[in-house]
């Protein structure tokens with residue numbers, strides 16, 4: 120299925136994202152209690168996983184397991200040296216030559232673009248579907264491998280815990296604009312209209328303007344230091360060749376203290392406790408439209424925009440990788456609370472909102488990663504300590 124052939128009926132539903140703002144929010148104390156609860160559940164997951172691998176002497180063991188770390192300056196977080204190395208490795212990926220054939224994506228110039236192309240091409244299958252979590256888990260794994268093998272990054276994959284900055288993403292360490300951040304907000308552009316984005320599954324959503332809107336001007340990915348080439352795909356003015364053409368420009372951000380409320384700690388507790396044994400509940404709630412009430416996945420993208428708003432080309436903003444590591448963290452903790460009952464659960468079909476209708480996802484359903492690597496089945500990516508993977512979140 121080509122992007123341009125998405126059925127017109129898919130694009131008919133109009134959602135006004137800002138209407139969701141009227142829903143009640145947890146208070147500060149309730150959110151602090153929710154943060155505590157997440158840490159308790161994470162500790163329980165960690166005990167379960169380490170118990171499960173404690174007798175192993177080969178493969179993924181308690182000694183060699185990779186520990187993915189949070190970007191924030193708290194305990195068990197990514198060191199300043201690793202942050203600097205991670206940032207340089209992304210610049211390195213964005214300078215090495217692309218492997219994507221020009222016939223597939225004439226705009227792909229760098230190895231970093233290969234990841235955006237794979238994401239753009241798979242978007243209609245791997246969002247609002249049963250492949251959402253498995254696909255992004257393996258995409259992250261491939262990205263971590265490229266950082267390590269091609270750009271010598273030896274540190275752990277970082278995640279951005281957006282629950283910590285739910286009140287205002289401008290306060291997040293990841294966006295503080297310093298040399299150890301992923302850059303600051305975009306320059307404020309007054310008088311803008313909302314951005315109408317198309318979302319897999321057929322919705323159009325109007326994202327109101329927030330606190331920035333222009334080029335990132337501070338930090339390692341500021342204008343002149345970092346180039347975005349592919350997209351936009353999901354909003355106007357769209358890039359050439361369906362977003363796969365060459366469209367060099369600055370990275371833009373529009374940090375939104377409204378959509379960040381969608382990633383408050385209580386939203387994660389609602390997933391981990393509220394969707395206890397039910398993967399369908401977890402995926403549906405997590406992948407719902409952003410805002411309050413809304414899904415943490417879309418809220419993570421929508422509080423960063425505009426490049427991060429583009430469901431297809433959102434890996435253009437390096438924060439994509441940290442955001443999706445956090446999404447994977449929530450899934451991994453949920454799985455780890457009952458390894459036997461939850462690790463190999465499947466849910467949903469393999470097209471966005473099942474349109475066009477597709478078969479139910481099984482452990483044998485294969486996912487395509489294009490030039491990045493061989494196809495993987497859902498079963499192969501289900502466990503973080505069996506098969507190819509060996510990592511945990513701390």
Ligand SMILES: [Cu+2]
Nearest residue numbers: 238246255430
């Ligand atoms: Cu995605």
